[in-house]
Amino acid sequence: MSARAAKAEHAAADFVRLTDVIKRFGSAPPALDGIEGRIRGGEITGLVGPDGAGKTTLIRLMTGLMLPDSGTIEVLGFDTRQNPTAIQAAIGYMPQRFGLYEDLSVQENLDLYADLRGLPKAERPAVYDELLTFTDLKRFTGRLAGKLSGGMKQKLGLACALLKKPRLLLLDEPGVGVDPISRRDLWKMVEDLTREGIGVVWSTAYLDEAEMCDNVFLLNQGKLLFTGPPAGLTSRVDDRVFKLTGLTGRRRPILAKTLELSGVIDGVIQGEAIRLVLAPGAKSPVETEIGSKLRLVPATPRFEDAFVDMLGGGPGGWSKLADATTKLPSDGGRPVIVAHGLTKRFGDFTAADDITFEIPRGEIFGLLGPNGAGKSTTFKMLCGLLKPTEGEGRVAGFDLRRDTAEARNRLGYMAQKFSLYGDLSIAQNLAFFAGVYGLNGRRKRERIALMTEIFEFAPHADMSAKDLPLGLKQRLALACAVMHEPEALFLDEPTSGVDPIMRREFWTHINGLVEKGVTVLVTTHFMEEAEYCDRISLIYRGRSIALGSPDELKARVASKDNPDPTMEDAFITLVQESEAEAVTA
Amino acid sequence: MSDSRRLDRVRRLAALVRKETYQVIRDPSSILIAFVLPLILLFLFGYGVSLDATRTRIGLVVEDPTPVTRDLAASFQASRYFEVVNGNDRREFEEDLITSRVRGIVVIPATFAADYAAGTSPAIQVIVDGSDPNTASFVQNYARGVVANWAALRGADAAARPPAISVEQRFWFNPQLTSRFFLVPGSIAIVMTLVGTLLTSLVVAREWERGTMEAIMATPVTAAELLIGKILPYFILGLASMTLCMLLAIFLFGVPFRGSILALYALSASFLVPALGQGLLISAATKNQFLASQLALLSAFLPAFLLSGFLFEINSMPTVIQWITTVVPARYFISSLQTVFLAGDIWPLFLQAIAVMLLIGAVFFALAARSTRKRIG
Numbered sequence: 001m002s003a004r005a006a007k008a009e010h011a012a013a014d015f016v017r018l019t020d021v022i023k024r025f026g027s028a029p030p031a032l033d034g035i036e037g038r039i040r041g042g043e044i045t046g047l048v049g050p051d052g053a054g055k056t057t058l059i060r061l062m063t064g065l066m067l068p069d070s071g072t073i074e075v076l077g078f079d080t081r082q083n084p085t086a087i088q089a090a091i092g093y094m095p096q097r098f099g100l101y102e103d104l105s106v107q108e109n110l111d112l113y114a115d116l117r118g119l120p121k122a123e124r125p126a127v128y129d130e131l132l133t134f135t136d137l138k139r140f141t142g143r144l145a146g147k148l149s150g151g152m153k154q155k156l157g158l159a160c161a162l163l164k165k166p167r168l169l170l171l172d173e174p175g176v177g178v179d180p181i182s183r184r185d186l187w188k189m190v191e192d193l194t195r196e197g198i199g200v201v202w203s204t205a206y207l208d209e210a211e212m213c214d215n216v217f218l219l220n221q222g223k224l225l226f227t228g229p230p231a232g233l234t235s236r237v238d239d240r241v242f243k244l245t246g247l248t249g250r251r252r253p254i255l256a257k258t259l260e261l262s263g264v265i266d267g268v269i270q271g272e273a274i275r276l277v278l279a280p281g282a283k284s285p286v287e288t289e290i291g292s293k294l295r296l297v298p299a300t301p302r303f304e305d306a307f308v309d310m311l312g313g314g315p316g317g318w319s320k321l322a323d324a325t326t327k328l329p330s331d332g333g334r335p336v337i338v339a340h341g342l343t344k345r346f347g348d349f350t351a352a353d354d355i356t357f358e359i360p361r362g363e364i365f366g367l368l369g370p371n372g373a374g375k376s377t378t379f380k381m382l383c384g385l386l387k388p389t390e391g392e393g394r395v396a397g398f399d400l401r402r403d404t405a406e407a408r409n410r411l412g413y414m415a416q417k418f419s420l421y422g423d424l425s426i427a428q429n430l431a432f433f434a435g436v437y438g439l440n441g442r443r444k445r446e447r448i449a450l451m452t453e454i455f456e457f458a459p460h461a462d463m464s465a466k467d468l469p470l471g472l473k474q475r476l477a478l479a480c481a482v483m484h485e486p487e488a489l490f491l492d493e494p495t496s497g498v499d500p501i502m503r504r505e506f507w508t509h510i511n512g513l514v515e516k517g518v519t520v521l522v523t524t525h526f527m528e529e530a531e532y533c534d535r536i537s538l539i540y541r542g543r544s545i546a547l548g549s550p551d552e553l554k555a556r557v558a559s560k561d562n563p564d565p566t567m568e569d570a571f572i573t574l575v576q577e578s579e580a581e582a583v584t585a
Numbered sequence: 586m587s588d589s590r591r592l593d594r595v596r597r598l599a600a601l602v603r604k605e606t607y608q609v610i611r612d613p614s615s616i617l618i619a620f621v622l623p624l625i626l627l628f629l630f631g632y633g634v635s636l637d638a639t640r641t642r643i644g645l646v647v648e649d650p651t652p653v654t655r656d657l658a659a660s661f662q663a664s665r666y667f668e669v670v671n672g673n674d675r676r677e678f679e680e681d682l683i684t685s686r687v688r689g690i691v692v693i694p695a696t697f698a699a700d701y702a703a704g705t706s707p708a709i710q711v712i713v714d715g716s717d718p719n720t721a722s723f724v725q726n727y728a729r730g731v732v733a734n735w736a737a738l739r740g741a742d743a744a745a746r747p748p749a750i751s752v753e754q755r756f757w758f759n760p761q762l763t764s765r766f767f768l769v770p771g772s773i774a775i776v777m778t779l780v781g782t783l784l785t786s787l788v789v790a791r792e793w794e795r796g797t798m799e800a801i802m803a804t805p806v807t808a809a810e811l812l813i814g815k816i817l818p819y820f821i822l823g824l825a826s827m828t829l830c831m832l833l834a835i836f837l838f839g840v841p842f843r844g845s846i847l848a849l850y851a852l853s854a855s856f857l858v859p860a861l862g863q864g865l866l867i868s869a870a871t872k873n874q875f876l877a878s879q880l881a882l883l884s885a886f887l888p889a890f891l892l893s894g895f896l897f898e899i900n901s902m903p904t905v906i907q908w909i910t911t912v913v914p915a916r917y918f919i920s921s922l923q924t925v926f927l928a929g930d931i932w933p934l935f936l937q938a939i940a941v942m943l944l945i946g947a948v949f950f951a952l953a954a955r956s957t958r959k960r961i962g
Binding site for chain 2: 060066088099113115116117
């Protein structure tokens with residue numbers, strides 16, 4: 001039987017039936033609100049949405065480890081309320097951190113899960129052999145799971161979930177924190193499984209992953225926005241997505257201007273070009289209003305374009321924050337941020353190896369790489385939080401080792417996951433960070449008042465930061481980082497997990513600030529976000545393996561088979577090239 | 586079919602126990618809590634802490650020097666419990682008492698000699714610092730002892746006079762009243778509280794934090810298997826840790842061991858039931874290691890220390906506190922430990938203690954089992 005035929009045959013069966021599922025936690029708005037849908041065998045079904053959308057809750061409900069407040073969930077014919085045991089015997093589940101015992105070796109983890117799942121001893125050698133080959137972990141059976149790389153952990157987690165061949169495989173954000181190569185490998189493995197008729201649920205916050213699924217559930221704040229094949233969603237923006245090319249000079253002011261035009265729903269920087277989504281029926285107003293040298297070429301709609309469209313379009317391009325920022329004088333092209341041979345070793349582990357780059361004023365520079373690659377280490381050395389083993393870093397001309405205080409006063413730092421004081425209110429957080437950055441007296445009051453006005457904090461000023469919705473947290477974190485008008489802004493994974501609207505709002509401010517002469521260093525593992533940068537450095541296993549503008553890097557890997565590679569294609573090819581070099585050297 | 590199902594069950598349980606054992610062996614923090622901390626505690630109580638006060642400094646005021654009072658003063662000076670500073674007026678020592686340069690003032694009043702001669706019971710005054718009750722009562726009791734001794738000796742000297750009733754103290758089981766002999770066995774209870782309650786609650790909370798609990802819950806494993814899979818390894822670890830303490834107590838600290846090994850293990854095993862039950866209950870209530878450790882320290886470790894009769898006599902506690910101590914399992918364990926080491930096997934006493942500990946344990950387990958279902962959140 002051909003794979004496609006097998007797929008078609010299994011596709012008939014509903015593996016999961018969700019009927020008006022509602023789940024609340026405490027008094028907050030429901031985590032899941034009236035979810036309806038079907039998940040079929042032999043397919044990859046994506047649960048797609050930003051953090052807090054309800055993806056994990058929905059998966060947990062399917063495992064029977066959590067029960068809905070109302071509505072029913074039927075998994076493989078069993079109701080999760082009545083018969084969770086039967087469900088748990090027939091599914092494979094990989095929770096977010098893979099569910100591995102770090103003190104146990106690869107083999108011991110497999111043995112444990114084989115025993116728990118009741119895999120007969122006689123079958124084990126064959127199954128182990130198959131799974132270890134499949135995951136390419138054969139050489140590492142004796143290694144402790146805690147000592148594996150993120151990608152290897154993910155594969156081992158998958159192997160553990162597959163020991164007793166499940167009919168339904170539930171994967172909760174398997175792509176998070178894993179390098180793109182492992183992510184792609186995993187995807188291929190999962191695709192193979194669907195050919196055997198296994199149903200796969202893959203939750204993700206990456207919208208590019210959504211595009212590859214057979215079916216998606218698009219969730220936002222507990223609501224199901226869309227269910228069906230992803231093409232069904234992207235088709236809503238068919239013929240409305242364009243690339244604005246032929247830009248010369250600075251393209252961010254053009255983006256800002258374009259976003260303010262009526263008829264433009266969404267726009268982002270994409271390398272040298274600007275990607276635009278127009279309103280239905282809007283007759284590309286761009287050429288006439290922006291300039292005649294520009295060309296508007298149709299582009300293939302992406303899932304993200306459709307998602308933004310569905311949420312009612314992105315914010316405008318005008319940043320009140322940038323307006324209130326005084327323009328920094330240009331100073332003859334002297335770089336604002338300098339990393340020179342930065343190296344950090346922890347014991348015999350080199351977390352960052354000879355990282356070198358210079359960022360001129362008004363540029364956005366990105367460090368792109370998977371978790372654990374050394375981005376955050378490099379980052380922390382440059383803002384004076386970590387002492388380099390070798391090399392030096394300078395911010396605004398100050399050496400970070402000798403003039404730490406001066407250097408720090410000129411930089412604003414926005415940490416991963418918005419490290420705010422959760423028990424302090426918005427006003428208290430602002431006052432605290434103003435104090436930390438040395439503002440006082442009238443200036444402090446003025447800046448706090450300004451931030452409160454720009455980001456519209458007033459109605460929430462007394463709320464504890466930890467109770468704020470994600471979008472407000474992001475605004476507050478940004479406000480705290482820019483309150484003292486820093487020359488350089490350090491953003492560590494600034495938009496991970498937020499929805500695309502919030503990400504656009506955030507970048508509108510950053511784009512505006514950059515036009516005022518602020519220099520930005522940003523770390524990200526979002527390939528799309530990397531394209532908002534002027535230049536990026538690809539960080540992999542502690543080293544910078546490539547540096548250039550997004551378009552340059554993409555062009556470097558373009559080939560006959562793949563004339564228009566994505567950022568992810570570029571990353572993967574460049575990593576493979578650098579590894580091949582390492583082998584020959 | 587049911588045979589293979591039973592086999593599956595046994596295999597799952599064995600797998601959980603094996604996993605836990607590997608983790609204990611490989612995780613330095615478990616070894617720290619189960620073996621290193623006990624050593625530190627034992628050494629602390631064996632060598633560092635002693636409740637025997639020797640040579641306490643007191644101020645001795647003889648208001649009217651007569652042969653009789655001088656003789657009594659000499660008795661105080663000769664006592665090996667006191668270091669005496671002489672004076673004529675209690676006011677000389679007031680400042681010293683406040684600043685703790687002396688721990689008490691003993692006043693032999695001007696009327697002492699006359700009262701003594703008249704045969705009425707002569708009184709002395711002992712002024713102590715009530716803010717340090719332990720030392721205060723020590724000074725008070727020993728001062729009284731010195732006077733009683735002195736009176737008895739004088740009585741014997743002056744054979745004409747019928748000797749006053751003399752109280753002869755004899756301490757059984759621990760004739761030298763060496764505090765180490767009851768502190769070291771008692772600290773075994775503290776150690777087992779650490780392993781049973783603190784370590785257990787920590788390892789369960791850790792599974793929640795690392796997401797492994799969620800992963801194994803989504804397998805066919807049952808809640809009971811999960812529970813037993815946690816209890817068994819730490820039960821054995823607790824007994825191992827107790828064995829280490831026992832050997833050190835006997836061979837290093839020279840604590841006499843007059844009971845039987847059987848009794849010691851029976852008591853320890855029974856104590857582990859409430860200790861583990863409490864640990865599981867804590868981890869069911871909190872899924873975070875920090876909170877679990879705080880709760881374990883507050884609800885198990887401190888009571889085992891303070892409300893068990895380990896350091897402080899239960900009989901001298903306020904009534905309400907005494908009631909509270911009845912639900913502290915360590916209370917029964919510590920008194921039994923002291924008995925099994927210093928006195929010997931007194932089974933009626935042990936059986937009673939075992940019964941109470943098991944009862945408390947049963948309550949903890951019932952509560953823990955009720956809250957340990959295969960559910961998240």
